[in-house]
Amino acid sequence: MQADIVTIFPDYFAPLDLSLIGKARAAGLVDWRVHDLRAWTHDRHRTVDDTPYGGGAGMVMKPEPWGEAFDAVLGRADAPPTLVVPTPSGEPFRQATAHEFAALPHLLFACGRYEGIDARVVEHARTRMPVREVSLGDYVLNGGEVAVLAILEAVVRLLPGVVGNPASLVEESHSVAGAGWLEYPVYTKPLSWRGLDVPPVLLSGHHGQVAAWRAEQSLERTRARRPDLLPDTPPAAEIGDAELA
Numbered sequence: 303m304q305a306d307i308v309t310i311f312p313d314y315f316a317p318l319d320l321s322l323i324g325k326a327r328a329a330g331l332v333d334w335r336v337h338d339l340r341a342w343t344h345d346r347h348r349t350v351d352d353t354p355y356g357g358g359a360g361m362v363m364k365p366e367p368w369g370e371a372f373d374a375v376l377g378r379a380d381a382p383p384t385l386v387v388p389t390p391s392g393e394p395f396r397q398a399t400a401h402e403f404a405a406l407p408h409l410l411f412a413c414g415r416y417e418g419i420d421a422r423v424v425e426h427a428r429t430r431m432p433v434r435e436v437s438l439g440d441y442v443l444n445g446g447e448v449a450v451l452a453i454l455e456a457v458v459r460l461l462p463g464v465v466g467n468p469a470s471l472v473e474e475s476h477s478v479a480g481a482g483w484l485e486y487p488v489y490t491k492p493l494s495w496r497g498l499d500v501p502p503v504l505l506s507g508h509h510g511q512v513a514a515w516r517a518e519q520s521l522e523r524t525r526a527r528r529p530d531l532l533p534d535t536p537p538a539a540e541i542g543d544a545e546l547a
């Protein structure tokens with residue numbers, strides 16, 4: 303997979319060379335290039351923003367540098383990349399989205415700042431490449447860089463050969479392979495820690511009983527914390543009331 307990242311804060315992506323994602327790059331499983339948007343400015347102050355038409359607080363990112371940055375990336379690409387634009391108004395980025403992105407050969411990430419990017423940038427981009435505007439959640443960041451770091455980690459770890467034990471990708475929370483329930487609690491040595499013991503079932507050696515316990519734990523957690531993932535099951539509090547009734 304090839305990823306191009308356009309940002310006014312290229313140093314944000316230095317951490318990518320650490321950890322698993324860095325190893326994936328060294329193994330040739332993914333390559334990314336970080337581009338400073340200001341490379342496509344032509345004024346003395348390397349201006350990337352201006353005041354919003356229609357008034358309002360803050361500044362908006364000018365379209366010209368973005369257009370030239372995309373021209374440069376497209377000009378070097380054999381086929382158009384998919385443009386990924388983090389924004390509070392995007393479609394929710396979920397595990398299923400990560401799987402979709404992991405199947406794509408080339409991603410181009412646009413990291414906005416200020417109050418966002420002039421809308422014509424995405425409008426024009428749609429005439430020459432697929433575009434996905436994605437939100438990481440219902441909260442507002444100051445820019446797209448943190449979102450791209452999260453998206454890249456979620457996507458690259460799904461690439462074949464990146465994660466040591468592919469089986470560990472199957473049981474995960476929100477995994478599309480599983481029921482999409484939340485992760486069950488995990489334990490390791492010591493057996494007892496500060497008066498807290500490992501659940502005995504996990505020491506039983508009965509794989510069926512362990513699997514059943516883990517499924518129940520996942521379901522219980524999902525009901526309590528994410529009833530939205532079980533659309534036809536009311537939240538735990540209501541279940542308690544119903545059982546008491």
Ligand SMILES: COc1cccc(Cn2ccc3ccc(-c4cc(N)[nH]n4)cc32)c1
Pocket residue numbers: 388389390391413414415416417418419436437438439440441442443444445446449
């Ligand atoms: C565009 O509308 C905005 C309204 C108020 C602030 C900002 C700040 N901002 C600039 C670029 C940018 C890119 C992504 C995000 C973002 C994504 C998620 N899930 N939360 N926040 C926020 C961004 C933008």
